[in-house]
Structure formats: C-alpha cells, structure tokens
Amino acid sequence: MKLFSRYNRINIGASILVFLAGCLAFYFVLHYVLLRQLDKTLQSEQSEIVQYIKEHNQLPEIVNTSDQKTAFTKTNAPFQETQFATQMVWEEKEQENIWLRVLSFHVAVAGQHYKVTVTKSQEETEYLIQVIVLIAIGMIGVIIIVGLIINRIVLKKLWQPFYNTIHLITQYKLASHQSLVLPDSTIDEFALLNKSLANMAGKIEQEYATLKAFTSNAAHEMQTPLAVIASRAETLMQDDAVLQNHHASIATIEQSVNKLSRLNQSLLLLAKIENHFFELTETILWDELIKQKIEEVAELNSSNQIKTTIDVVPVAAVFNLHLADIIITNLFNNAIRYNVAGGAIDIALTANYLVIGNTSSLPALDIQKIGSRFYRHPQTTQPGNGLGLSIVQQVCAIAGYKLQYSYIDSMHCFKVCFE
C-alpha cells in the first residue's frame, strides 16, 4: 500500500467522522436556535394579546393566517403559567402530519378565565433546517473530494524527489566508478535522505576501493615470494646430487609456482578488467589477430594432429587490442588444451560474431556455469585454473559483447556476439 493511500484512508475516515459529528451538532444547534426564534415570535404575540386585554378589557379580534392561529377557550381550571409545547397534528389540507409550536397561557377578561393558545407551524423551520443541513453535507462531500484530488496531485509532486532518488539508487553500480550524485532538495526530509544515502555510498565506494587495492596489492606482494621460490628451485636444479634425488619434488615446486603465478596474473587481470582499466578506443582487425594467433599455435596443433578449419572475413572494430588478444588467446588455449589428439578446431568470423568450436573428450558443459570463476567440468583432467572463460566473459561484458556456448555434433562452440 502506498504511503499516501494509507494516509488518505486515515485522513478521510477521520474527516468523515468529524464532519458527521459536526453535522449532528450543527443540526441540533440550528434546531434549538430556530425554535427559540419561533418561541420569541409567539411570546411577542402573547404580549400583544395581554397588552390589548389590559387596554380594552376585552378579547382581541382574531385574525388567523395559514401560518399562525390563535384560539381563546373559556376555562375554569386554575391559573396556568405560560407553556410552550410541540404537537403533531393531522393537516387535512395537506394530507400529512405537521409539527406545530403551541404557546398556551391564561388571561382573565371581565372575571372570566380564558385559555389562550397561539399555534404556529414549525414546518418552515424544519424545512430551513433540512436545507441548511443538506447544503452543509454537500459542502462536506465537496471538500472531501477536492481534498482527495489535491492530495493526490500534490503528494505525487511532493514525493517526486523520493522517486527520483530511488531511481538513481537502482541505476547505481558500485563497480562502474561513477559516484552516486543525488539532487538537492528543498524539503528537509528528502535532503536528509539524499545526504545520508550519498554518505553511505561514499563510504561503500571507499571500502570497495580499499578492498580492490588490497586484493591487487596482495596479488602483487605474492609475486616477489613466488619469484624467490622459482629462482631457488632453478638454483637447486643446477646441483647434480640434489637433482638426482629430488628431481620430482623440484619439478613439482616449479610447476606449482608456475600455476600459482598464472592464477595470480589471471586474478589481477580480472580485477583490472572489472575496474575498466582498458580503454575501448583502438581500432582492431579481428581477422588479422585470429590469423596471427593461428600461425602462433600452428605447430602446437600439428604436433597434436588437430585439424584447423578457418572461415574468416575481414572485420574491423573499435575495441582494445590487449582485450581482443585476451579473448582470442583464452578461447584458443581452451580449444587446444581440452582437445583430443586427431581432433578439430573450427573458427568462423563474420561481422556479427566469432565462433571457435573444438572437439574434446569432455561432454557438454553446464551452460549456467560457463564463465563462473573456478568452474571446471568434473571430468577435466587437463591442467588449468578455471578462470579463462570468466576472463573472456568479463571482457565481453565491458565491451557489450555476448558470450554464448553450445554443444553441437560433439563440438564445444564458444560464440562471441559483437552486437
């Protein structure tokens, strides 16, 4: 539920209650005031009659109107105080019950007691009250509806900075190196929100940068000890006696150092790609790079009796030479490393995509896991660190390319779509 619909619900409920209570109170007050007004008219009538009797010592002539009637009745009842009463009478003419206000009092004319009743219809008063209350209710309804519409429009406008902020936050990417810039707001709450968010983002960016720097420094710091181990292993190799007895250990040390060093380099490279270290402004020729690479690996392939099929057309692109080389090298390395003796590598390049397919002893790979770091098929026996495809995917991601994998006719096909 939106904040302002919730607010509206409460607000409207309360308004209706208050207005209803107000209407009731208004009705009663109005009723009371008008009745008093009526009573005053009746009282002035009474004083006129009393005055007349005092002056003329006889009953006044009665002029009845449809609105007001006066009646004198002889009575022997004891003297009575002035009384007001409200009565309901059946009106023949209108065929309905009407309310009357009746004032009754006693007068004495020439020793004879009379009961005087002055009756005035309450109909008009009631009608007036009804009209006034109806108008009031109408006004209240209009006020509530107008208020609702205004709230809707105004609140939407007032909350706009909030939605702007939310939009900016969803667009925000930590790795993109663009700091979170939130607009200023004249509303204190939004200004506070934006300021706090900007502060938080700033802190996160700082921590992120520290972490990145730490990772990169850690990887760099590892290179020197690795160099020490590698050089010591090579020194040990030169000692005939040691070599005789420990050649297996030394070879293992050398290979492990090599592996660790490659792993380190790959992780550093990944970090660099993620940090957008490479600018995508160079014009490169994919076909030339591929031909060059094929030449480089030609003897590797021929020693493994791998048949290479090439189908390339000239393709130029604005990219980064180093990154292009990384894509090609990694895909070629995989195609060669996981190939089988007497296998095949198919390379196809068009303006839209580059496909490198190869035979392998491995079955189809898990598409979901292609490109995830350190993923290697469980049956993999060839050495490797499981970072090659992650690097390719990362490069594709920053270039806006797409890396796709398919397994067709026992060929593992890696396709880089340039669009």
Add this chain to the structure above:
Amino acid sequence: MKILIVEDEPSLNKSIADYLGKQQYLCEASSNFADALDKIECYEYDCIVLDIGLPDGNGLQLLQTLKANHKMDGVIIISARNELDDKIKGMELGADDYLTKPFHLPELSVRIAAIIRRKNQQGSNKLSFNEILIDVLAKQVYVHQKNLILTRKEFDLLLYFMVNKNRVLSKNAIASHLWGDDMDMVGNYDFIYTHIKNLRKKLMVAGTPDYLQSVYGMGYKFSGI
C-alpha cells in the same frame, strides 16, 4: 662483464647473483635505492637488473638518474607489477627490457645477454661454443664454418641453450621462452620435445657431439660433456 642487481628481497637477489655469477658475469648486489644510486654514479655496468619497488625509492628514478648522467648501462626492469603503464614508462625512460616476477632465471640470463650484445656493437654479435658459431644479428648458425639451416624456433632454442650452457633448463622455462607466458600449456611438453629432437638431429648431422642432454624428469642441459 659487470652486472648490478638492484633488488630488495635478499633471497631473490642472491639467487640471481648466484645464477649469473656462474656465467662469467661479475655481479654486484644492492638492496636499496641509496646504495644503488651510489654504485650507479661511481661505476659503469654492462647491465643493471632493476627492481622498481624499492623500500626507499622508485627504481624508475634510478633510470632517470642514469639517463641524466648519460650512462650507457643496459637496464632490465624486474617488477612484480605486470602493468602496461609501468612497462611503457620504463621503456620510455631508457630501460632495455622488462620482466615480470616471477621469472625463470635462464630467461633473465638470455635477456641480459641480448642487452649486452646490443650495447657492444663492435662485432660481438657473435656467440660461439666449441665448433658452433651463432651470428645473432644475421640469425645464422655455423658449425665448422658451415652454415646450418634452422627454423626460427630451433634458432631461438639453440641461442637459449648456448647462453645458458651447462645449466639444467626445465621444460617449463623452455616452453615459456619459446611461446611466451600466454601459451599456458603446462603439462603438455611434447611439442618442445619435437623441436629439441629436430635441433639435436641437425646439429649432430652437421658434425657436433651430442651437446643436448635430457635431464630425467626435469628438462634439458646443453653442455660440452
């Protein structure tokens, strides 16, 4: 041939000095910026092995000093940072080569040899071992004064072996020398074997003894028996 090794990690410094020391190089070690600066200003070296990250200064500054003093010392940078920027900066400041840690000592040795050959251009572009003579500039090999035709890879291989003669060279080091670090072919050394087999055959047909010995489980060694 005098070589200055500027590297703050004593163990690595010593390994390099030991390895190069056995190849008729006179090695001097320096483990900090101030000491290295002193040595560079006082003496002439054929080649300086320079680590960029020193505890009391940046190796690149040493390069600048060298250049300012118009010294002709060859410089090879060894750095833990495989950053293109560092590489370009180093080269711009006059370094001759750049090697990223960790590296193979034979690789360092072969690169130093190349730098020194380039620096002394007075006909010392030739390298000889018994009856084998390599003209590095012309990329020609002569055995008993007769030209021996080698492929590019075989030539590289022979040069690598001759610079690192009498040393056990692991297959790993050979592979990364011939194919670079990009070709991550750990574990598959058959293709090296093919090249070595061909080279050995060509040399022996040309009339050399079998200089190329295989060292069991490790690699190869080029030595005059």
